[in-house]
Amino acid sequence: MADDLKFSDFTTSEKVRVAALVARMGKRGMAGGSVDISDLKRRVERIEKQALRRKNGK
Numbered sequence: 001m002a003d004d005l006k007f008s009d010f011t012t013s014e015k016v017r018v019a020a021l022v023a024r025m026g027k028r029g030m031a032g033g034s035v036d037i038s039d040l041k042r043r044v045e046r047i048e049k050q051a052l053r054r055k056n057g058k
Contacts, residue, residue, distance in 0.1 A: 010051050018047055 010018065021040050028035045 009055050014047050
C-alpha cells in the first residue's frame with residue numbers, strides 16, 4: 001500500500017486548514033528570505049500525518 005496522500009484523502013476541514021497555512025507561509029515568505037516558517041510547516045505536517053493515519057486505518 002502506498003503511503004502517498006492525494007488531495008482527496010483530506011477532509012474538507014483539513015483542506016481549508018492546509019490552504020490557509022500555505023497562504024500564511026507565502027505571506028511570510030514575501031516578507032523576506034530570513035523569515036522562519038518552520039512552525040507553519042510543522043502544523044501542515046501534523047495535518048498530513050492525521051490524514052495518513054485515517055487513510056491507513058491506524
